[in-house]
Amino acid sequence: xxxxxxxxxxxxxxxxxxxYKYFLLGPLVWKVAQEWAEQGGAPLGSRWLHxxxxxxxxxxxxxxxxxxxxxxxxxxxxxxxxDGVDFRQVDHxxxxxxxxxxxxxxxxxxxxxxxxLPGLEDLRVWDPRGLGIALxxxxxxxxxxxxxxxRALHGAPLFGQYHAGHHxxxxxxxxxxxxxxxxxxxxxxLTTGVPLAGAFLMGAGSLGLVYVHLLxxxxxxxxxxxxxxxxSHRVFEALPPLRYLIYTPTYLSLHHxxxxxxxxxxxxxxxxxxxxxxxxxxxLQKEIYQGKNDRVPEFVFLVHVVDIMSSMHVPFVLRxxxxxxxxxxxxxxxxxxxxxxxxxxxxxxSKTFLVSFYYLRGRLHQTWSVPRHGFQYFIPAAKAGIxxxxxxxxxxxxxxxxxxxxLAALNKNEALNGGGxxxxxxxxxxxxxxxxxxxxxxxxxxxxxxxxxxxVFLTGATSKLGRAIALYLCRKKIRVVVHADHVVGEVxxxxxxxxxxxxxxxxxxxxxxxxxxxxxxxxxxxxxxxGAAVGAAGDALPPVRRAAHxxxxxxLHLRQARRHEAPQxxxxxxxxxxxxxxxxxxxxxxxxxxxLPGGVGAPRGGRxxxxxxxxxxxxxxxxxxxxxx
Numbered sequence: 121x122x123x124x125x126x127x128x129x130x131x132x133x134x135x136x137x138x139x140y141k142y143f144l145l146g147p148l149v150w151k152v153a154q155e156w157a158e159q160g161g162a163p164l165g166s167r168w169l170h171x172x173x174x175x176x177x178x179x180x181x182x183x184x185x186x187x188x189x190x191x192x193x194x195x196x197x198x199x200x201x202x203d204g205v206d207f208r209q210v211d212h213x214x215x216x217x218x219x220x221x222x223x224x225x226x227x228x229x230x231x232x233x234x235x236x237l238p239g240l241e242d243l244r245v246w247d248p249r250g251l252g253i254a255l256x257x258x259x260x261x262x263x264x265x266x267x268x269x270x271r272a273l274h275g276a277p278l279f280g281q282y283h284a285g286h287h288x289x290x291x292x293x294x295x296x297x298x299x300x301x302x303x304x305x306x307x308x309x310l311t312t313g314v315p316l317a318g319a320f321l322m323g324a325g326s327l328g329l330v331y332v333h334l335l336x337x338x339x340x341x342x343x344x345x346x347x348x349x350x351x352s353h354r355v356f357e358a359l360p361p362l363r364y365l366i367y368t369p370t371y372l373s374l375h376h377x378x379x380x381x382x383x384x385x386x387x388x389x390x391x392x393x394x395x396x397x398x399x400x401x402x403x404l405q406k407e408i409y410q411g412k413n414d415r416v417p418e419f420v421f422l423v424h425v426v427d428i429m430s431s432m433h434v435p436f437v438l439r440x441x442x443x444x445x446x447x448x449x450x451x452x453x454x455x456x457x458x459x460x461x462x463x464x465x466x467x468x469x470s471k472t473f474l475v476s477f478y479y480l481r482g483r484l485h486q487t488w489s490v491p492r493h494g495f496q497y498f499i500p501a502a503k504a505g506i507x508x509x510x511x512x513x514x515x516x517x518x519x520x521x522x523x524x525x526x527l528a529a530l531n532k533n534e535a536l537n538g539g540g541x542x543x544x545x546x547x548x549x550x551x552x553x554x555x556x557x558x559x560x561x562x563x564x565x566x567x568x569x570x571x572x573x574x575x576v577f578l579t580g581a582t583s584k585l586g587r588a589i590a591l592y593l594c595r596k597k598i599r600v601v602v603h604a605d606h607v608v609g610e611v612x613x614x615x616x617x618x619x620x621x622x623x624x625x626x627x628x629x630x631x632x633x634x635x636x637x638x639x640x641x642x643x644x645x646x647x648x649x650x651g652a653a654v655g656a657a658g659d660a661l662p663p664v665r666r667a668a669h670x671x672x673x674x675x676l677h678l679r680q681a682r683r684h685e686a687p688q689x690x691x692x693x694x695x696x697x698x699x700x701x702x703x704x705x706x707x708x709x710x711x712x713x714x715x716l717p718g719g720v721g722a723p724r725g726g727r728x729x730x731x732x733x734x735x736x737x738x739x740x741x742x743x744x745x746x747x748x749x
Contacts, residue, residue, distance in 0.1 A: 185342035
């Protein structure tokens with residue numbers, strides 16, 4: 121059906137080739153190899169070689185700008201659109217370099233065509249006249265042609281057929297500049313090639329002009345799409361005419377967002393003449409450069425580099441690597457020594473830096489990285505330096521107003537800093553809550569238990585998490601029923617209760633109420649008696665919005681147990697044979713200051729050891745030793 125056919129020049133002919141599209145450049149490589157063999161060395165004057173070098177240099181220009189714009193530790197205050205780039209956009213723009221392949225093939229056709237441009241046969245290295253001619257032709261022809269063609273692409277039906285895909289990216293990136301249809305790529309080729317063709321036709325063409333013109337063109341395109349303001353507003357205030365000679369990332373972002381203004385290529389002068397200049401362009405540019413979009417995170421996750429290979433998977437290196445699950449790519453092996461050198465430099469003179477971020481329910485969550493690799497945590501001499509880096513990060517977060525900072529991986533090692541107690545004991549006036557995964561999870565669970573709860577049944581949780589929850593609940597005079605013996609030595613028993621009113625241990629035959637709600641937390645469940653449900657910890661989590669460099673599903677969720685649903689392999693609430701609680705007047709371990717948010721306490725590791733001699737087994741049966749708390 122012809123009516124169902126795609127419009128011409130709306131899809132790439134090599135779209136199905138994937139990464140094998142680069143084999144289209146194979147004939148150029150073959151030509152270079154032939155000339156190399158004939159000359160017995162590198163054919164420095166080969167036009168085929170320079171086509172391949174230009175292809176690589178232009179790709180690196182976009183890559184360098186991509187790396188810079190995603191170094192959030194340098195650019196976060198000057199980001200035009202504060203949102204992150206999600207993986208839907210990454211997949212959408214995966215073949216952003218199609219236009220480079222096309223223009224290289226067009227260049228090869230011109231070089232080997234029947235009517236080559238004058239000067240190509242005897243190519244000079246440099247002719248200064250060519251630069252002036254190319255500049256005049258760019259301003260006089262390329263800019264107005266692009267402006268009017270761009271306006272036409274925003275009209276019906278061309279926008280839906282050719283240009284809508286380019287505008288579907290919510291956050292512009294340097295690689296977005298190359299993403300488009302073949303028609304758009306041909307328009308860019310014409311815009312780029314007219315000044316070069318004019319200079320060669322006038323006898324002023326040179327090899328240097330080709331490099332300077334193309335790389336400058338790509339540099340300005342990458343800058344505009346970088347989503348980071350790089351030109352100070354003071355420059356435009358000191359030289360007002362400059363506003364109409366060079367655009368800014370804010371200027372281009374307004375075009376992508378509103379789609380009815382700022383159509384120019386590089387020079388806003390043509391928007392002024394065409395009546396499409398957005399009046400907010402320069403005031404907004406000033407606000408963004410001054411840090412309007414900067415924001416203090418509510419939560420910081422403090423990580424560290426795992427190893428040398430994983431350090432090359434950070435978001436600001438290669439998007440094609442960082443956007444896929446980790447694996448040891450062979451293509452990265454030549455860069456391993458470079459990454460090692462950078463790792464050693466970070467060891468000497470770097471500090472904790474921002475890596476990525478995302479928004480959850482409108483709250484900003486950031487990931488900071490300590491500039492240390494995993495193997496360095498096992499070097500005794502490096503311990504003090506690592507703790508110093510973590511301490512400085514905590515103090516920085518405290519000054520900024522961060523609410524919670526979570527220590528990840530080896531940053532919370534007990535042998536390193538006692539799970540963070542080293543810092544909260546040293547700085548007792550910290551406002552930021554220093555936590556790690558277990559303590560934060562325990563605090564969330566405890567926060568969800570209703571205040572009027574009298575009894576809690578714990579089963580199947582990990583020992584650290586369950587112990588912290590059980591001991592805290594005992595402090596609050598809540599009866600804790602467990603199906604294990606991991607907390608015997610920490611919470612001595614007293615079946616008769618005590619003077620301080622701590623609830624007594626239930627006798628044999630005590631049954632978990634049938635109306636208890638089970639709630640998934642990691643591997644275990646929490647059941648709150650008398651129908652008091654622990655709700656939020658197992659409800660579907662809200663979707664993560666505006667994530668930067670986090671591959672997450674559109675809706676994160678934990679499984680929420682149905683009413684009366686039993687743990688796998690069990691037949692629902694059953695008679696408990698081993699039951700533990702706190703005896704009245706028992707000493708509760710002193711809380712770790714700041715270890716749990718919201719005043720939640722936790723036992724000290726050295727004093728909270730398992731004591732088999734305090735075990736009590738009722739009914740002649742012993743709890744399974746690996747059941748957890």
